[in-house]
Amino acid sequence: MxxxxxxxxxxxxxxxxxxxxxxxxxxxxxxxxxxxxxxxxxxxxxxxxxxxxxxxxxxxxxxxxxxxxxxxxxxxxxxxxxxxxxxxxxxxxxxxxxxxxxxxxxxxxxxxxxxxxxxxxxxxxxxxxxxxxxxxxxxxxxxxxxxxxxxxxxxxxxxxxxxxxxxGSTAAKLDNDHDLAGALDSGQIVPWFQSVVDLRTGFAVGFEALARWHHPTRGLVSPVDFVPFAESSELIIDIDLEVLRLAVKEAQVWHEHQPDLRLSVNMSGRHLAHPDAVAQLQSAVAQSTVSPHMIFLELTETSSVSDGPLIRRHIDDVHALGFQVLLDDFGSGWSSLERLVILEPDGIKIDAQLTKYIDTDRGRALVRALSSVARDLGLVMIMEGIETRKQAEIAIELGCTLAQGFLWSRPQSASAVRRLVSGDG
Known part of the structure; x- marks a missing residue:
């Protein structure tokens, strides 16, 4: 060959x-x-x-x-x-x-x-x-x-x-919410974790929690097979809260060994359309000793949610509790530059689809511009989808310091991350 x-x-x-x-x-x-x-x-x-x-x-x-x-x-x-x-x-x-x-x-x-x-x-x-x-x-x-x-x-x-x-991984696609709701009730929805790495040192500074479905007959179901359905039925709210609740328990264990590790958890924009959204988030972490200051809520948008006064008020309330908010999938979908002004997030995550073009002239120019914006506004900026050492080196040249991707790790089970953090992995 x-x-x-x-x-x-x-x-x-x-x-x-x-x-x-x-x-x-x-x-x-x-x-x-x-x-x-x-x-x-x-x-x-x-x-x-x-x-x-x-x-x-x-x-x-x-x-x-x-x-x-x-x-x-x-x-x-x-x-x-x-x-x-x-x-x-x-x-x-x-x-x-x-x-x-x-x-x-x-x-x-x-x-x-x-x-x-x-x-x-x-x-x-x-x-x-x-x-x-x-x-x-x-x-x-x-x-x-x-x-x-x-x-x-x-x-x-x-x-x-x-x-x-x-x-995909399932023999049959979901056509109603019965299986997914039952999965939530029976504890089949669990978090897996992917490391967020400091590009300058190569060490993990935290982990992003990602929903996985441990199906009793299908095995471990890929999120592409159930998250889009959950978004359309608003079960995504329950999934996000369950993943947050379980993830902070894991972070509590991490902090026994590495107290500075941050936790990132996805939060659908659909949460913010509900009056009790902030109370639900607060309840999900209430039993944990992990400070909200160590938790990044990544605002995802697979469908458009209007950035009205209620959403801005919710984000202000989330900030008041100590959580930090990142705009996920930045550079694609509904995440626009305007939202940096309207929502005043703490950071952005560059979408993996944009990362693919980081070795092109146009891709470099866009990432360099976004890095400059993030620096001027004092925002955290994380690049998703880094798969090669060359991409990591270019990202550093363009001013990026945080990233995640297959270059360092694929999503891992909670037990695998426990062993890694404790030094037993």
């Missing part, structure tokens, strides 16, 4: 492979069907451990892991699946095979693995985006027939991944 330097106006093969692979990286919404197929593949040939891995240019992400120790992302170059993606061919590797390289034997030894078998998986664009791989701590060999059987399971996984990419 070599890049062609004679094609400067096209994406390189590596870039195309990476872009294709990342379309399948919804780690929080792996379906039971994917897990079942991976597990059946392992059973069919008698291997103890099975994984569904997606590989971009630098990283191997494990979407499904059956029988092995917990793992989510490792450096691609340290894996045997790197060879499979590069060669685009199935592979069987054991310590005793004469065709095993020194590197392959070292990887087996470092991971306590005696046998490895894998087949490549192709994405919709026709490029290899990952692998179905089997591992065992006991020596194993595969017959030609078993390898063909593994390839058949790989074909099934390719179809399932394509369906997953097209329709």
């Amino acid at each position: 070599e890049d062609d330097p004679t094609l400067p106006n096209r994406r390189s093969q590596t870039r195309r492979q990476t872009d294709s692979a990342r379309r399948y990286l919804d780690l929080e919404a792996t379906t039971p069907a994917l897990r079942s197929t991976v597990e059946l593949a392992a059973r069919s040939v008698g291997f103890a451990i099975a994984q569904l891995n997606i590989l971009d240019e630098t990283t191997q992400y494990t979407l499904v892991n059956i029988g092995g120790p917990p793992v989510s992302a490792v450096e691609r170059s340290t894996t045997l699946c790197d060879d499979v993606v590069r060669s685009e061919k199935p592979a069987v590797v054991t310590r005793n095979r004469i065709d095993a390289t020194v590197r392959q034997r070292n990887i087996l030894d470092q991971n306590g693995i005696a046998a490895y078998a894998s087949v490549p998986l192709r994405g919709r664009e026709g490029l290899v985006i990952g692998s179905l791989c089997l591992l065992d701590r006991m020596p194993r060999e595969l017959s030609e027939g078993q390898l063909q059987e593994l390839e058949q399971y790989g074909s099934v996984l390719e179809e399932q991944l394509d369906l997953h990419r097209r329709v």
Whole structure:
């Protein structure tokens, strides 16, 4: 999979492979069907451990892991699946095979693995985006027939991944509020957390709480499959309050180890259309020792809400309680420059769609201008969607100091963040 330097106006093969692979990286919404197929593949040939891995240019992400120790992302170059993606061919590797390289034997030894078998998986664009791989701590060999059987399971996984990419993580879309309301009542709506990082140091200064649905049969449901529906039914208000209530409890635990960590929580503009909105927010944090001064409420707008006197009064009341307010998704949707004047927020979050263009002349100019506005007004400014070191370096050059994105972490469960903050992760 070599890049062609004679094609400067096209994406390189590596870039195309990476872009294709990342379309399948919804780690929080792996379906039971994917897990079942991976597990059946392992059973069919008698291997103890099975994984569904997606590989971009630098990283191997494990979407499904059956029988092995917990793992989510490792450096691609340290894996045997790197060879499979590069060669685009199935592979069987054991310590005793004469065709095993020194590197392959070292990887087996470092991971306590005696046998490895894998087949490549192709994405919709026709490029290899990952692998179905089997591992065992006991020596194993595969017959030609078993390898063909593994390839058949790989074909099934390719179809399932394509369906997953097209329709999302749920087999059926929501058509009423019954399931979602029940999920709230039964505690299935929980916060996951993504770090907010100081670009100058690379350290986390806080975490944003993001709603996730632990569905009893569908597994972990992606927010794209229920948040838009919640917005249309105003259940988003109940979801936001539940996430805030649970998130401040987690922040209380963080502060035992790192008392300066901030918490950011999404707040739909629909809250501010209700007279008791501020009282509801105050009630949600009442049982926590976390000071409102450590909490950023990110005002989101997936539908327009008029910036009338009631909303401005609510924001003044929220400020009086000590909360800070950020305008989320700034640079897209309903977040306009006018709202900086009308609502007088404490900061803005640059939308990830704008971050994508930060390496272009126009993108740089816009971000530089917004950074200047934020600095002149004394506002916090956070850039969302940073995925590469180059983007982070450009952001610093343009005056940005805070950011979040896959470069540092994907959303993580509350328990994972607890371990990270306490130093046990």
